[in-house]
Amino acid sequence: MWFLAVMWISSLLIGTQAQNTATFSRGNDRNRRCQYTFTVDSPTEASCPATASSAEMEALKSRMGLLEALVSRLAGGEASGTEAQVGLRTAYNQVTGERDRLQQEKTRLTQQVGQLQKTMEELQREVERLRSRPCPQQPPQSVPLYDSSLQPGRGTSHSHPSSRPGRTETSSLRDPSWSYGSPAYQELKAEVAEFPAPRSEGTEDSKGCGELLWVGEPVTHRKADSIAGRYGVWMQDPEAVSPYGSNMLWRIDTVGTEVRQLYGYEDMDQLSRGFPAKVLLLPEAVESTGAAMYHGSLYYQRRRSRTLIRYELGSESIASRRDLPHAGFHGQFPYSWGGYTDIDFAVDENGLWVIYSTNKAKGAIVVSQLDPHNLEVKKSWETNIRKNTVANAFMICGRLYTVASYASPNTTVNYSFDTATSQSKAIAIPFQNQHRYNSMIDYNVAQRKLFAWDNYHMVSYDIRLGKQQ
Structure with missing residues (x-):
């Protein structure tokens, strides 16, 4: 109580x-x-809480929190997806625009190719039309452009009247072909200033060595089959070695970045018919049209270098190699027609030669005699003939001869240099480029002819030599 x-x-x-x-x-x-x-009324609560237990309330709060998080995530994902869609749409529009631009460029280039093909066909038709027309004969020149008695360089044997005491020598009396002038001018001068070489009775010699007196008309033996034969070199070994006979002929098509095929033919008839008896794959690529065949080996310049290579035919391998000291290569000192003809091998009665130039010679032709086994330079001669002003060069009996033009149908053998006397002189022996693009001229000792490669065509020339003085 x-x-x-x-x-x-x-x-x-x-x-x-x-x-x-x-x-x-x-x-x-x-x-x-x-x-x-x-x-008793609560001073802090306006009403009583729900009758649910605290555990139920906590679970409800947890579920509500999860729902709120899920809603937030979905809302954020929707925003990100929208941004991604916008980015993809922009990229797609860019790619589509680029595709349309490339398609337009392709259409434009296709049209240009079609126009160029039409132009090429028209030019070919024009060329054929011009070839079918006879060339007009030019009247003889009444006044020569230079005096035939003038012999430039160390080989001058006659004095010009202007060199006598009391008279002043002028530049107009000097032969411009020996200066650093334009090659085009030198070609033109050589073409219009032709005069026959002396051909006295009893001076011709069909067997021994002597000075070149005359070059006959070209004889075509074969035309190359493809564009690879636009330029090339063909040759014959004057001292053939087994297993190949003395009648064997060899050919290299020199158009291409990796020229390595050497074709062999048993004789001239097989060459004319186009049936090679042997095809060799050279281990090193060939540079240009300066190769030569001598004593069972192929001599050539390795591509993009001053390296000389002796490839032995019997073993089908490189027997020796050597760099040609200071020689220009790959377009430094070519002939006037180009073609990377910086280094040119030649063979004559005196052995193996190489024709080239150096920076020291300032573009003038240098002639060196080589040891055929190890390619060592035995002796060299520096001429005063500018290499890029002549179309080609070859050796006969120790003399260097140059041709004035590679394209003119009627040109000349315009200079000679005698290694025995180190004297040079201007000459004018008529020479024909029948097909108007002569990329190779070499002396064939075995047949005593000149071999040449004239615009797809393999041609030869008969020659006459004077008696050895």
């Missing part, structure tokens, strides 16, 4: 302090026991 009294007094006090917000009630519980209940 005391406890009930204390509880009643406390509820009154609390009710007073809580401004009459507390209540007291009494009732039976489920077990029919008397239960007293005091209710």
